[in-house]
Amino acid sequence: MISFIASRAAFAGFLLLTLSSFVFILFFVAPGDPARMIAGERATEAQLVQLRSNLGLDRPIPEQYVKFLGRAIQGDLGFSYRNQQPVIMLIANRMPATLSLVLGAMVLWLMIGIPIGIVSAISPGGIKDRLGQSFILIGLSFPTFVLGMMALYFLYFLPRQAGFTLFPPGGYKPFLADPWLWAWHLALPWMTLALVTAAVYARLTRGQMLEVMGEDYIRTARAKGLPEWKVTLRHGLRSTLTPLLTQLGADVATLLGGAIVIEQVFGLQGVGALAVQAVQSQDRPIIIGVVLLAGAFIVVTNIIVDALYVLLDPRIR
Amino acid sequence: MTDVTTTAPVIVVQRGSLELTLRRLTSDRVSVAALVFICLLMAFALGAPLIEAWTGHSPIKQYREAGLTAMGLPVGPNAEFLLGTDHLGRDVLVRLAYGARVSLIVGVLASFAASLIGVTVGLVAGYVGGWTDMILSRTVDLVMSVPFLLCALALVSVFGPSLILSVAVIVFFSWTTMARVVRGQVISLRQREFVQASRSLGAGPLSIMAIDILPNLSVPIIVYATIMIPSSIVFEATLSFLGLGIVPPAPSWGGMLADAASNSIYLVAWWLVLVPGLALLLTTLSFNLLGDGLRDALDPKAAVVRHPEAKQSSAR
Numbered sequence: 145m146i147s148f149i150a151s152r153a154a155f156a157g158f159l160l161l162t163l164s165s166f167v168f169i170l171f172f173v174a175p176g177d178p179a180r181m182i183a184g185e186r187a188t189e190a191q192l193v194q195l196r197s198n199l200g201l202d203r204p205i206p207e208q209y210v211k212f213l214g215r216a217i218q219g220d221l222g223f224s225y226r227n228q229q230p231v232i233m234l235i236a237n238r239m240p241a242t243l244s245l246v247l248g249a250m251v252l253w254l255m256i257g258i259p260i261g262i263v264s265a266i267s268p269g270g271i272k273d274r275l276g277q278s279f280i281l282i283g284l285s286f287p288t289f290v291l292g293m294m295a296l297y298f299l300y301f302l303p304r305q306a307g308f309t310l311f312p313p314g315g316y317k318p319f320l321a322d323p324w325l326w327a328w329h330l331a332l333p334w335m336t337l338a339l340v341t342a343a344v345y346a347r348l349t350r351g352q353m354l355e356v357m358g359e360d361y362i363r364t365a366r367a368k369g370l371p372e373w374k375v376t377l378r379h380g381l382r383s384t385l386t387p388l389l390t391q392l393g394a395d396v397a398t399l400l401g402g403a404i405v406i407e408q409v410f411g412l413q414g415v416g417a418l419a420v421q422a423v424q425s426q427d428r429p430i431i432i433g434v435v436l437l438a439g440a441f442i443v444v445t446n447i448i449v450d451a452l453y454v455l456l457d458p459r460i461r
Numbered sequence: 462m463t464d465v466t467t468t469a470p471v472i473v474v475q476r477g478s479l480e481l482t483l484r485r486l487t488s489d490r491v492s493v494a495a496l497v498f499i500c501l502l503m504a505f506a507l508g509a510p511l512i513e514a515w516t517g518h519s520p521i522k523q524y525r526e527a528g529l530t531a532m533g534l535p536v537g538p539n540a541e542f543l544l545g546t547d548h549l550g551r552d553v554l555v556r557l558a559y560g561a562r563v564s565l566i567v568g569v570l571a572s573f574a575a576s577l578i579g580v581t582v583g584l585v586a587g588y589v590g591g592w593t594d595m596i597l598s599r600t601v602d603l604v605m606s607v608p609f610l611l612c613a614l615a616l617v618s619v620f621g622p623s624l625i626l627s628v629a630v631i632v633f634f635s636w637t638t639m640a641r642v643v644r645g646q647v648i649s650l651r652q653r654e655f656v657q658a659s660r661s662l663g664a665g666p667l668s669i670m671a672i673d674i675l676p677n678l679s680v681p682i683i684v685y686a687t688i689m690i691p692s693s694i695v696f697e698a699t700l701s702f703l704g705l706g707i708v709p710p711a712p713s714w715g716g717m718l719a720d721a722a723s724n725s726i727y728l729v730a731w732w733l734v735l736v737p738g739l740a741l742l743l744t745t746l747s748f749n750l751l752g753d754g755l756r757d758a759l760d761p762k763a764a765v766v767r768h769p770e771a772k773q774s775s776a777r
C-alpha cells in the first residue's frame with residue numbers, strides 16, 4: 145500500500161517536472177526573444193536590457209527554471225503578452241465553459257457507452273452485438289470535428305432554414321444566469337463529444353465483460369440461482385469498473401485541459417479555445433499556463449482515481 | 462473390387478500461411494470492401510495530377526469567374542466543378558485528390574515510424590527487463606498521460622506549422638501502444654523453450670530478439686500498425702483543422718474542413734463539409750475495418766476480438 149502510494153506520487157512529480165521543463169525549454173530556449181515579444185518591435189536596446197533584468201531573463205537558465213517553478217507552484221503563471229492580464233485569471237475565466245462541457249458530456253458518454261457494451265457482450269455474435277460493434281467502429285472512426293460540423297449542419301442550420309431553431313449554433317451561456325439556456329446551448333457539443341467518446345467505453349466494457357463472463361465465479365453466481373441481470377450487473381460489470389475508471393480519469397483529465405476541437409467547432413470560449421488563440425497570437429505565457437494546468441489536472445485526477453481503486457479493489461489495500 | 466483404382470486420388474494441396482491468411486481475409490466481405498476502398502483511395506491520390514490535367518483546374522488556383530457566384534459564394538457540384546468549389550473558388554475535387562496524398566503519406570509514414578520505435582522499445586524493455594524495463598515503461602506511461610494535442614499546440618506555436626513537424630509530433634505521441642503490446646508479448650515469449658534453446662546454442666541477446674522473438678510478433682505488429690494509420694490520419698487532420706498542420710494553400714482534408722468552418726461558409730455550401738468529411742470518415746473506417754479483418758485472418762484461433770487499449774479518445 146505504501147509502496148503503491150509512493151510510486152504513484154513519484155510518477156506525479158515526474159510528470160509535472162517533465163511538462164514544466166518541456167514548456168520552459170520551449171519558452172526560454174526556443175528561437176524568439178521574450179523581451180522583444182513583450183516590448184514590441186519599436187523598443188530600444190536599452191529598454192530590452194532593462195526588461196530582461198526586470199524579468200530575470202539575464203540570470204543563468206537553471207536559476208530561471210527554479211524561479212519559474214517556484215512562481216508556478218504559487219499559482220503565478222505570468223502575464224499575457226497581449227493584454228498584460230494574469231494568465232491564471234484568463235484561464236479561470238474560461239474554466240466554467242470547459243468544465244460544463246466535459247462533465248455534461250461525461251455523464252452522457254457513460255450512459256451511452258456502458259449499456260451498449262453490456263448489451264453487446266451478453267449476446268456475442270448476435271444481432272445486438274453486431275449493432276453494438278458497428279456503433280463502436282463508427283464512433284472510433286468519426287473525427288470529432290467532422291461529427292460536430294455535421295451536427296451543426298443538420299441540427300442547427302437545416303431546421304433554421306425550415307423556420308425554427310432546434311439548437312443554437314454554439315456559444316456558452318452561464319449556468320447561474322439561466323440553467324435551461326445553459327443546457328440548450330451545450331446540447332450539441334455534449335452530444336458530439338459523448339457519441340465519439342462513448343464508443344471507447346462501449347468497446348472497453350464489451351471486451352472486459354466478454355473476458356469475465358466465462359470465469360468460474362460467474363458460473364458460481366448463476367449456480368446459486370441469481371437472476372441473470374444480477375449476475376451481469378453485480379458480478380460481471382463490477383469487474384469492468386477498474387479499467388473504465390482508468391480510462392475515465394485519463395479522458396476527463398485531458399479534456400479539462402481544454403476540449404480543444406469541440407470548443408473550436410462550437411465556438412465555446414473554453415480553455416482549449418484560449419490555447420488555440422494564444423498559439424495564433426504567439427502569446428506564449430498563456431500556452432505555458434494551459435499546459436501546466438493540464439498537467440495539474442492529470443495529477444489530481446490520478447490521485448482521485450487511485451483513491452477510488454483502493455475503495456473498489458481490496459487487493460490493492 | 463477393382464474400382465479402388467478407378468477413383469481419383471484425393472489431392473492434398475499444401476497452402477502456405479500467407480495464402481491461408483489471404484483466403485480468410487478475402488472470404489470476409491467487409492474486409493474486402495475496406496481493402497477495395499483503400500486501393501481506390503490510393504489510385505485517387507496517385508492520380509491527382511491526372512485529375513488536375515483532366516479537369517484543367519489547379520489545386521491552388523482561385524477561379525473567381527467560374528468558381529464563384531455573382532454574390533461571391535462557392536458554386537455547388539456541376540459539370541465543370543464535379544464536387545463544387547470552395548470559398549475562394551478552388552476546385553474541391555482536385556483539392557480532395559491532393560489532400561488524399563497528404564493524409565495517406567502522413568498516416569502511413571507516421572505509423573511506420575511509430576511502429577519501428579514502439580517495437581524496438583517494447584522488445585528491449587520486455588527482453589532485458591530490470592532497470593531498463595522500468596525506465597522504458599515509465600517513459601511509456603509518461604508519454605501516454607501527457608495531453609498530446611496541447612503539447613502539439615505548444616510545439617507548433619514555437620516552430621511554426623509544417624508537414625515534417627506534424628509527422629514528428631504524431632510519431633512522438635503514438636508509439637506507446639505498440640511498445641506496451643510488444644513488451645507484454647516478449648515477456649511471455651522470452652521464457653519459452655525455443656528461446657532457451659537458442660541461448661544455449663550461444664546466441665546473443667540481439668540475435669535472439671531479432672531472429673527468435675521478432676517473427677513471433679508479426680501478427681500483433683501488423684494489426685496494430687494498421688490500426689495506427691487511421692489515428693494518425695485523424696491526428697493530422699485535427700492539426701490541420703486547427704491551422705497547425707499542413708500550411709495553406711496546400712490542400713489537406715483537415716485544412717479543407719477548417720476553411721469550411723471559418724465564417725461558417727459550409728452552412729450555405731454543404732459539399733464543403735460533406736465531401737472532405739465523408740472522405741475522412743470512410744478512410745478511417747476502412748483502415749479500422751481492415752485492421753479488424755487482418756486480426757481475424759492472421760489469428761483465427763483468437764475467439765474474442767480484442768481491441769488495443771489505445772487512448773484514441775484523447776484527440777478531442
